[in-house]
Amino acid sequence: MEYYSRQIGRLIEELSGLPGIGSKSAQRLAFHILHMPLEHVEKLSASIMEARKNVKYCQNCYTLTDEELCPICRNPSRNRKMIMVVEDTRDLAAYEKTQKYEGVYHVLHGAISPMLGIGPNDIRLKELMQRLQEEVEEVIIATNSSLEGETTAMYISKLIKPTGIKVSRIASGVPVGGDLEYIDEMTLLRALEGRVEL
Amino acid sequence: MEYYSRQIGRLIEELSGLPGIGSKSAQRLAFHILHMPLEHVEKLSASIMEARKNVKYCQNCYTLTDEELCPICRNPSRNRKMIMVVEDTRDLAAYEKTQKYEGVYHVLHGAISPMLGIGPNDIRLKELMQRLQEEVEEVIIATNSSLEGETTAMYISKLIKPTGIKVSRIASGVPVGGDLEYIDEMTLLRALEGRVEL
Numbered sequence: 001m002e003y004y005s006r007q008i009g010r011l012i013e014e015l016s017g018l019p020g021i022g023s024k025s026a027q028r029l030a031f032h033i034l035h036m037p038l039e040h041v042e043k044l045s046a047s048i049m050e051a052r053k054n055v056k057y058c059q060n061c062y063t064l065t066d067e068e069l070c071p072i073c074r075n076p077s078r079n080r081k082m083i084m085v086v087e088d089t090r091d092l093a094a095y096e097k098t099q100k101y102e103g104v105y106h107v108l109h110g111a112i113s114p115m116l117g118i119g120p121n122d123i124r125l126k127e128l129m130q131r132l133q134e135e136v137e138e139v140i141i142a143t144n145s146s147l148e149g150e151t152t153a154m155y156i157s158k159l160i161k162p163t164g165i166k167v168s169r170i171a172s173g174v175p176v177g178g179d180l181e182y183i184d185e186m187t188l189l190r191a192l193e194g195r196v197e198l
Numbered sequence: 199m200e201y202y203s204r205q206i207g208r209l210i211e212e213l214s215g216l217p218g219i220g221s222k223s224a225q226r227l228a229f230h231i232l233h234m235p236l237e238h239v240e241k242l243s244a245s246i247m248e249a250r251k252n253v254k255y256c257q258n259c260y261t262l263t264d265e266e267l268c269p270i271c272r273n274p275s276r277n278r279k280m281i282m283v284v285e286d287t288r289d290l291a292a293y294e295k296t297q298k299y300e301g302v303y304h305v306l307h308g309a310i311s312p313m314l315g316i317g318p319n320d321i322r323l324k325e326l327m328q329r330l331q332e333e334v335e336e337v338i339i340a341t342n343s344s345l346e347g348e349t350t351a352m353y354i355s356k357l358i359k360p361t362g363i364k365v366s367r368i369a370s371g372v373p374v375g376g377d378l379e380y381i382d383e384m385t386l387l388r389a390l391e392g393r394v395e396l
Binding site: 002003008010011014019025027031032033034036043045046048049052053055065066070071072088089090092093 | 200201202203204205206208209212213215216217218219223225226227228229230231232234236239240241242243244245246247248249250251252253262263264265268269270286287288290291294295
């Protein structure tokens, strides 16, 4: 990139290292940043550093946060007897957007994957089991509907069942508004297996 | 976004203010950054600030650069008698990638647009005319093939013609590898008008 001066070239290079940002988008972003008011760029740059420097795990649910406890675990109106287990913080955010779930979460930070050499000790499973020492009524397993997510769900349910705590799994099936024609066979089979009487 | 802690929420917000980055991509980027090694994040954040703080216009061709003269204007092997006029620095980069153009550039930073109230004095046109005081043999107008780009090309050619300097316009036509079926009518007409004898 000798046609860009050194610092502009480096900015484009750094940006194109981010996921989902190709070289064209990196150029577009870089020139957008170069044209932004200096104080906006200062804010952007500071947000990046601050968030990264202060990020830690919530002491209770292990989501990413910048305080000891995340906003959900600090909220006294959440039902602590219901724990939804998710693979990562973004999955938690996805369920929060529904505004219907009133329990708390547990973030595993991954899923069991023999293929990738990720075992039960590589995710926050021990921490989940510790939380079950307190009064918990139900654990809802909301890992992804992938091979790894399903393996993890099975593993966790086997681990929890002996404790007598209720374990459930979110339903698999046809997405709302989904056109059957465009849905993969595995999902269609799951939807059939999981059919409910009307 | 109360489900994200304050700093993470702010990072996502800042990122989603960038062009082409929706809320999903902003979340993905933010969590990628939160998982990056601290020193990489420091580099990213510093690149953004440095590039923005030091950005200026090349004293000769007005491209964005962080030095007095851009790498192209500093290069003694470029032909200074041939000036390609482009709308912005990214267009310059696009031509540089061909590795075939050996002249220099002039970056207008925009195009004449009566619709948007952008006139000849709002782009670096005066600066182009000043450069023509030196020994210049040809000005190649490579503004975009849009209404504004064409208007600007016409305007510049009328301005330069009295000086006796050769003025040319890059060809319009069917893109290489383009399937005629999918090309708009204006482009097809241009390709017809610009046909060359074989």
